[in-house]
Amino acid sequence: MAFFDTFKDKAMDLAQTGVAKSKQLAEIAKLNLANAGEEDNIKKAYIELGKLYYAERGMAPEAAYAALCEKVTAAKVNIEENKARIDELKTEEGILEDDPVIMEVHPEEPVTPPAPPAGDDNVPPEEPPQF
Template identity: 75%
Template sequence: MAFFDDFKEKAADLAQVGMAKSKQLAEIARLNLVNAGEEDTIRKAYQELGRIYYAERGNAPEPAYSALCEKITAARITIEENKERIAQLRAEGTTEGAGQEETAAPSQADGVDPEVPPEDETF
């Protein structure tokens, strides 16, 4: 009988170790999830900080930020040129289609992500 008692005791110890390890892994997973949320908060704050800086100092940035501000300005110019070209192509397509209306919603092919709200044009 001592063999079975010893076996039951070892099995119980092993079960307790397993439960403790499960709790530890669950806590680690929870903390990793919290950290991912905090990293997202930081990323959003950095983006907002950049938007504010560009809005306030984009035309005369400090030297350390000038290259990034120039990239943003060049990208905005390219976007505007592309939008003008898209409008021009659509106008040409409308005159060729004579009476056909375009009712499609903006898509990513148009350079517009329907899931992202438009930016404030004050930048």
């Protein structure tokens, strides 16, 4: 009978150790998730800080920020040129704003290609992946 009592005590100790370890792992996972959220908050704050700096000082930045401000300014100029060219092309071709072919791309949104028309028998079937 002493054997079973010893076995029972060891099993209880092992179970308690397992519960303690699982609590530790759960807390570690929770803290890692919280850290990831805080890192995301930092990234968002950096972006806002950069936008604010550019808005206030972008045309006359301090030397350390000049190259980055020039990149932003050049990108904005390119965007405006592209928009002007898009407008020209739309006017030339008589394309309407609600034409399904025209898609405006926003950096915050992922771009997904349009789905093929339903019942298009000319589309070859997808082949299963080769392993």
